[in-house]
Amino acid sequence: xxxxxxxxxxxxxxxxxxxxxxxxxxxxxxxxxxxxxxxxxxxxxxxxxxxxxxxxxxxxxxxxxxxxxxxxxxxxxxxxxxxxxxxxxxxxxxxxxxxxxxxxxxxxxxxxxxxxxxxxxxxxxxxxxxxxxxxxxxxxxxxxxxxxxxxxxxxxxxxxxxxxxxxxxxxxxxxxxxxxxxxxxxxxxxxxxxx
Numbered sequence: 001x002x003x004x005x006x007x008x009x010x011x012x013x014x015x016x017x018x019x020x021x022x023x024x025x026x027x028x029x030x031x032x033x034x035x036x037x038x039x040x041x042x043x044x045x046x047x048x049x050x051x052x053x054x055x056x057x058x059x060x061x062x063x064x065x066x067x068x069x070x071x072x073x074x075x076x077x078x079x080x081x082x083x084x085x086x087x088x089x090x091x092x093x094x095x096x097x098x099x100x101x102x103x104x105x106x107x108x109x110x111x112x113x114x115x116x117x118x119x120x121x122x123x124x125x126x127x128x129x130x131x132x133x134x135x136x137x138x139x140x141x142x143x144x145x146x147x148x149x150x151x152x153x154x155x156x157x158x159x160x161x162x163x164x165x166x167x168x169x170x171x172x173x174x175x176x177x178x179x180x181x182x183x184x185x186x187x188x189x190x191x192x193x194x195x
Contacts, residue, residue: 092142103131109138115146121178129178134171141166144174147187156189164191171195 084102088095092112097105100120107114116133133144143166147154156176158164166172170193177188 094148097131097133099129099131103129104134105131106134106136108136110135110142113142113145115148116144116174116176117148117151118176118178119150121149121180123180123183125180125183127180129180131176131178133174133176135166135174137166137168137170137172139168141168141170141172143172143191144189147176147189149178149185149187152185154185154187156187159188159190167193169195 083104086097086102086105087108089108091107092110092114094115094117095107096117096119098119114133114135118131121129135142135144143164147156173192173194175190175192179186179188
């Protein structure tokens with residue numbers, strides 16, 4: 001591989017766009033390296049389809065953000081996976097849960113039943129997205145009783161055909177599978193109680 005283009009910037013204040021083909025040669029151990037507090041956006045078009053490809057070793061250190069839409073086929077070997085958590089207190093009603101940011105949503109002491117409006121859901125067919133909503137209950141338990149996808153109401157197909165009831169002073173975990181097929185959504189839901 002040869003180095004065809006370069007990307008540079010400083011302290012997150014500069015951006016450099018590279019058009020055409022950017023190939024970074026893997027000529028050193030752990031190359032390329034992204035320094036702390038950097039943000040790397042990777043995207044491109046391969047065979048007429050927008051994809052992101054990283055070859056060789058990519059090391060992201062410190063508080064860097066690697067933002068890309070990538071597809072992994074075959075074996076994917078990872079170490080620790082740490083997911084971002086959306087946290088809010090004393091909420092209820094319609095709540096926007098942004099799937100572009102995270103898929104785990106923690107609601108502390110909900111004041112009413114929750115309408116989970118999952119936003120920025122990718123609409124590629126034959127895909128499934130599995131967001132989780134955790135309700136840390138008070139003495140009056142609530143449930144996720146409505147699911148929306150980008151404000152469009154969906155039917156929740158509950159496990160065993162039974163709408164769950166919340167559990168006072170416990171952690172109720174609502175797991176959803178948002179299945180995209182035939183350009184429509186199917187939503188499967190289940191609830192487990194902890195504590």
